[in-house]
Amino acid sequence: MTQNDKFQGAYSDNDIDEAAEASSAFLPVSPFEIVVFGGTGDLARRKLLPALYHRFCDKQFAKNVRIIAVSRSDITREAYLQLIQESYQNFEQDEQFSKSQWDDFCKLVDYVSIDVLDAKADWDALKSKLDASEQLTRVFYLAMPPRLFSDICTGLGKAGLAHKGSRVVLEKPIGTDYDSAFEINEGVGRVFHENRIYRIDHYLGKESVQNLMVLRFGNILLEPLWSSSAIEHIELTVAESIGVGGRGSYYDGAGALRDMVQNHLLQLLCLSTMEAPASINADDLRTEKIKVLRALAPITAENVKAVTVRGQYVKGVVEGAAKDDYLTDVGVDQSQTETYVAIKAEINNWRWKGVPIYMRTGKRMSSRRSELIIQFKPVPHSIFGQDTLINPNRLVIRLQPDEAVKLFLEIKEPGAGGLRLKTLPLNLSYADNFTVRYPDAYERLLMDVVRGNLSLFMRRDEVEAAWRWCDSILEAWAETQQAVAYYPAGADGPDAAKDMLASDNDAWSDSE
Numbered sequence: 001m002t003q004n005d006k007f008q009g010a011y012s013d014n015d016i017d018e019a020a021e022a023s024s025a026f027l028p029v030s031p032f033e034i035v036v037f038g039g040t041g042d043l044a045r046r047k048l049l050p051a052l053y054h055r056f057c058d059k060q061f062a063k064n065v066r067i068i069a070v071s072r073s074d075i076t077r078e079a080y081l082q083l084i085q086e087s088y089q090n091f092e093q094d095e096q097f098s099k100s101q102w103d104d105f106c107k108l109v110d111y112v113s114i115d116v117l118d119a120k121a122d123w124d125a126l127k128s129k130l131d132a133s134e135q136l137t138r139v140f141y142l143a144m145p146p147r148l149f150s151d152i153c154t155g156l157g158k159a160g161l162a163h164k165g166s167r168v169v170l171e172k173p174i175g176t177d178y179d180s181a182f183e184i185n186e187g188v189g190r191v192f193h194e195n196r197i198y199r200i201d202h203y204l205g206k207e208s209v210q211n212l213m214v215l216r217f218g219n220i221l222l223e224p225l226w227s228s229s230a231i232e233h234i235e236l237t238v239a240e241s242i243g244v245g246g247r248g249s250y251y252d253g254a255g256a257l258r259d260m261v262q263n264h265l266l267q268l269l270c271l272s273t274m275e276a277p278a279s280i281n282a283d284d285l286r287t288e289k290i291k292v293l294r295a296l297a298p299i300t301a302e303n304v305k306a307v308t309v310r311g312q313y314v315k316g317v318v319e320g321a322a323k324d325d326y327l328t329d330v331g332v333d334q335s336q337t338e339t340y341v342a343i344k345a346e347i348n349n350w351r352w353k354g355v356p357i358y359m360r361t362g363k364r365m366s367s368r369r370s371e372l373i374i375q376f377k378p379v380p381h382s383i384f385g386q387d388t389l390i391n392p393n394r395l396v397i398r399l400q401p402d403e404a405v406k407l408f409l410e411i412k413e414p415g416a417g418g419l420r421l422k423t424l425p426l427n428l429s430y431a432d433n434f435t436v437r438y439p440d441a442y443e444r445l446l447m448d449v450v451r452g453n454l455s456l457f458m459r460r461d462e463v464e465a466a467w468r469w470c471d472s473i474l475e476a477w478a479e480t481q482q483a484v485a486y487y488p489a490g491a492d493g494p495d496a497a498k499d500m501l502a503s504d505n506d507a508w509s510d511s512e
């Protein structure tokens, strides 16, 4: 058994079809049926069906796979297939698109119209499409607004569809605050046991995010330095160049803190700062993550203005194209919703006490980039004399796009003329080393649901702890009436975010 086999073994679970071809690059999954609620919605069309199609093309499915899309629209199966093919071709830019493979994939897809809000919803219409056996893995994917999660689960329970081999996938956001998340978790939990609930944060399915764990725990080099003894500060940036698109009504009620920080950024923070779990099994991993969430220093009305910045974009130019302001994008006259947030967080534990963690995320920033930067401390004493500048080391983990790991080191600049130091990176670029297609995060996560592997999904206590921390920020903003600071589209946030770091003698790093 190679190291790689062992790694895959740890990730996979018992459900894997033993008879599957051992030689496949993809671990085949056992037969399953997946019911996608919100089947005509954006997520299903843009992400879920394309993800299933790719895994089908990669021959990861055993026989007997069925995909049943559910929505309110009273359309035929043929009309639905037409809809998803158009969406695939619009969104995927797939030069290799094969009509014959697509047609084969479509044979697995069925459609049923149910209004889940209707008390007399015809669950039998769905039941008749499902396999009568309880042996077949059954997945319910709720690509629907979270306020409907409990009711749908109750409906499934009453109709006898949530058998013991079934599992439910909940899309983020789980609620809008701690209380609503608690209610949803209670409602869903009345029908599905916690180990059958898969709360998606698609960032956990990204290749580069999983690589964070491999980098930290697959190498001995970093760990001895991974604490306040050698690290000055940590920067986490998730910048987007897109605006709010067609999601204005959702976004205006949510804002960047709820939309991005409560889930994606806090998950990245956990993976970057947690202790080494005993294994990557779901409970080991999630238990370490929750410890970080619980150790986050609360942000209150006393310090919120010093450690957070809220921003909103106004007109500007992004990547050469003129863009409207947020209010125009959303179609409202007034709004104090933040499209940008920067936070100076602290983790109150032995490893991280005193290390500022600067997080920021925003829409309509200069470019799309997600990056984790570990800024090391300077050397304790320079042997090169006072006039020689020694830049402290820095580790840049580029999560997207152009995935890379760069370690900036000091070296001697060659040549005569005295001893001069130069900062250069050891550059481990994914593109230079791998030519494989990177599967979309949903591909990995959907297959993990079928396998019964919960490692890359959020446990109930994680979601609730993340909300508790975010709620205190939201309350502090409301209490202090902290207004948004404006930034032009195409800028990397408002000046106030620079000032926040400057007051600590720090600065956000430019993209490297």
Ligand code: BG6
Binding pocket: 240, 259, 260
């Ligand atoms: C979603 C947010 O969860 O993540 C969106 O709701 C955001 O607002 C998106 O645009 C970003 O995901 P990615 O994979 O494009 O970085």
